[in-house]
Amino acid sequence: MNKNIEFDKEKCIGCFMCRQVCPFNVIEFIEERPALNPGKSCLQCMHCAVVCPAEAISYNGKNPVIDKRNRTLPEDFTESLESHLMSRRSYRHFTNQPVSREILEHALQVACWAPSAKNQHLTKYIIVDKKEVIAQIMETILEFAKDHSDLDIIVKEYEEGNNPVMGNAPTLLLAYSSDSAINPVGDGTLKLYTAELLLQAQGVGSCWAGYLTRLSNRIPKLRKLFDLPEGSSFIGALMLGYPEKLENYEKIPERVKKQEIKWL
Ligand SMILES: Cc1cc2nc3c(=O)[nH]c(=O)nc-3n(C[C@H](O)[C@H](O)[C@H](O)COP(=O)(O)O)c2cc1C
Known part of the structure; x- marks a missing residue:
């Protein structure tokens, strides 16, 4: 089950970040280097590979990080996203x-x-x-x-x-x-x-x-x-x-049923 993830012990700098982000403590450290606990099941979420600063984690022999760009969102992103969500x-x-x-x-x-x-x-x-x-x-x-x-x-x-x-x-x-x-x-x-x-x-x-x-x-x-x-x-x-002209929904209608929220 866990065999697809591998840690390159040479590249690893022993920062423990992979272990900290693992959702189920699947990663253990032996002699300051990560290893998969054979008794636990890896979700293959790849969080470990994403945070590894040394690119020391591979999946099926390859780096599973497919996009290494820093994800900085455009300044008006929230407004655009909200507008798109509300105009669906x-x-x-x-x-x-x-x-x-x-x-x-x-x-x-x-x-x-x-x-x-x-x-x-x-x-x-x-x-x-x-x-x-x-x-x-x-x-x-x-x-x-x-x-x-x-x-x-x-x-x-x-x-x-x-x-x-x-x-x-x-x-x-x-x-x-x-x-x-x-x-x-x-x-x-x-x-x-x-x-x-x-x-x-x-x-x-x-x-x-x-x-x-x-x-x-x-x-x-x-x-x-x-x-x-x-x-x-x-x-x-x-x-x-593809919508017929009739269905032009550029304008946003009111949601008449408001959300009930309870804070505890
Ligand atoms: C789970 C689900 C099932 C739905 N089933 C139908 C359906 O069978 N026929 C239909 O015309 N609309 C269906 N709708 C669309 C709702 O009627 C629509 O989302 C609601 O009236 C609000 O309109 P809006 O999506 O344009 O905001 C469904 C929506 C959801 C979430």
Whole structure:
């Protein structure tokens, strides 16, 4: 389990910083040099390598620090970030152009830097951007909804020309995870939200698709269509596409429900 991390005893200056940042005291010091405690499990978070001033830590024979620049944020970063967070909106009306696969793949790879319980990162994705598959998913949902009164709202809205399941999205992104993960829903949500923020920064509209998530788990025909592995569940989904002109959300609406905060 721990064998991928190695310490170069020649380069190491014995500063103990690696040990101090290790989340589970996996690093012990023997004769003033670090070593992995064989009885403990390393999370492979690489914090040790990031703080090592001597670049003495390798992972699979390579320095795991992929960007050595000092991360100084631009002066107006907080303001820009806040503005982006507050102007994220749920888009449900799209042009029929599917989202660039390159942009999507990149956003999902970057989203892998979102936190994950015990660094497990067990979220996986299914992306649907073929018109006929999207139509088949919606048909399956409508067929199922017609026999289940708790889903009357989907049928009624759809008949009135509104699709609360997927809008008219040309791309659907579904995230699933093994049920045995420590925190499957939390981990996947953090990843999808990170990807959503990146995508909206690049002009891609998105909306969380709760109905699609729940029904993809509930309808056996859909689990089969997605080839969802045994012991896995969908944890979230996004409708995606390039927004129609109608959905111009440059202005920020009030959040009418305020957050309750208790200080102890
Ligand atoms: C977990 C989750 C599930 C959601 N499911 C749906 C859905 O199935 N259909 C839909 O139209 N909107 C869905 N939404 C979007 C919410 O309705 C939306 O976030 C809320 O109305 C606030 O609007 P805003 O995101 O533009 O600020 C969902 C949001 C979340 C967080």
